[in-house]
Amino acid sequence: MKVIEGSVTAPKGYEAAAAAAAIKYKDRTDMALIYSQVPAAAAGTFTTNVVKAAPVIWDRDIVYHSPKAQAVVINSGIANACTGKEGLDYCQDIAHKAADMLDIPANSVLVASTGVIGMQLPMDRMKRGIELLAQGKSSSLAAGDEAAHAIMTTDTVSKQVAVSLEIGGKEVIIGGMCKGSGMIHPNMCTMLSFITTDAAISKELLQEALSGSIVDTYNMVSVDGDTSTNDTVLLLANGMAKNPEITEKNDDYARFKEALDYVNTVLAKKIAADGEGATALLEVTITGAADKAQAVTLAKSVVTSSLVKAAVYGHDANWGRILCAMGYSGADFDPDKVDLFFESAAGKIQILKDGVAADYSEDEATRILSESEVTVLADIKMGSATATAWGCDLTYDYVKINADYRS
Structure with missing residues (x-):
């Protein structure tokens, strides 16, 4: 496997586009399209929040009951959540409009929305946006990049990746783009993620691979402890790599799953x-x-602690907050056996040894915690299992951003 340039248009047979429909934002693109030139197997995972946005309900039905999917229409700015029957009808309208423009079945069109909850979509602008997307779609890497930018809300950067690998003597590519910045918590987060591949793989194994993959990836992320109404991960596989179809859990499946x-x-x-x-x-x-x-419970407890997150922002080696978060996690362990380390590009330092403060330099610890990526390592010495969770520091700007998000 190797990392390559691009995202959703990197695999064979995929096109993308972005459009400015003025759904909420007036100065940027806010709609995106992903299109497969041939029908594709589709898999999906969705929010565990009882309050589910209309696009989640629509997409679950398509993923679970339609044999193939061929397009995804995405808008940012308005979430189409808590919008009742009208919001669900709008998903159908979007699918039919895209189907007409792309000459594909309406039950092969997936939809996704992100943004403010409780507002109805401006369908006149949405439909005009779909027309622009259909007219502007391209297989270029630039088109994939533009689509990744169009789905952003409070994101400050676009999020994209692509890899290639060999399966059955054929080059297979997996590309992805996502958005997510706030209302992020395990059991998926306020995130939309779209993954494309040209691999030939059965729908059943595609779903199994995705469902297994999110456990150690998206479900191990937390920014603020809020689980969204719109969380969606969609994975399309159109088979255009022409590899022997993966229909069983063999070496080809293992390689595909590793890359995913x-x-x-x-x-x-x-x-x-x-x-x-x-x-x-x-x-x-x-x-x-x-x-x-046990490892998952402890890692999530530390990464979601507001006090730990604030300490990281302040570059403060306040290890007591970490041990405290582990202690109230509900997982049983012996605090007198815990070793604790901080690590970053600036180095690695042991903070705790067998549950007691180690002889360390506060200045060195501060220097390590001042990097843009910081790792907390805790060894509880009970076995060989491990787990990793990801989050971020808690800053003044988080409150500022969310205090006026609807304005």
Whole structure:
């Protein structure tokens, strides 16, 4: 596997486009299209929030009941959440408009929205935007980049990645783009992620690969503890790489799953690093756990602690907050056996040894914590299981951004 340039248009047979429809934003693109030149197998995972946006309800039906998918229409600015039957009818209208413009079945069109909750979509502008998207779609890498920018809300950077690998003697490419910055919490987050591949793989194994992949990637991200109404990950596989179709869990499946995990991990970390107001990516790794569940619980507890996040922002080696967060996680461990380290590009330092403060330099610890990516490593010495969670620091700007988000 190797990392290559591009995102959703990197695999064979995919086109993308961006358009400025003035749905909420007046000075930027705010609609995007992903289109497969041939029908594709589709997989998806969706928010666990009981309050589900209309696009989530629409997409679940398409993923679960339609044999193929061929297009995704995305808008930013308005979430189409808590909009009742009217909002769901709008999803149908969007799908039919895109189907007419692209000459494909309406039940092969997926939709996604992100932005303010409770507002109805301006359908006249949406339909005009779909016309522009259909007219402007292209297979160029630039088109994929433009689409990634169009789905941003409070994101400060676009989030994209692509990899290539060999399966059955054929080059297979997986590309992805996502958005996410705030209302981010495990069990997926306020994130939309779109992954394309030209691999030939059965719909059943495609879904299984995606469902398994999000457990250690998107579900290990937290920015602010809020689980969104719109979280969606969609994965399309159009088979244009012409590899022997993956229909069983063999070596080809393992290679595909490894590459998919890499793509999702990169995108998940990009979301965490771009948390609203963030100045640092916070990575928390628990090692020496008795089992995976224990490691996951501890890692998530630390990465979601507001006090830990504030300490990282202040470059303060306040290890007591970390141990405290581990202690109230609900996982059982012996605090007198914990070793704790801070690590970044500036170095690595042991802060705690067997539950007691180590002899370390506060100045060195501050220097390590002043980098843009900071890792907390905790060894609880109970076994061989490990887990990693990602988040970010908590800054003044987070409050500023969310205090006036609707204005």
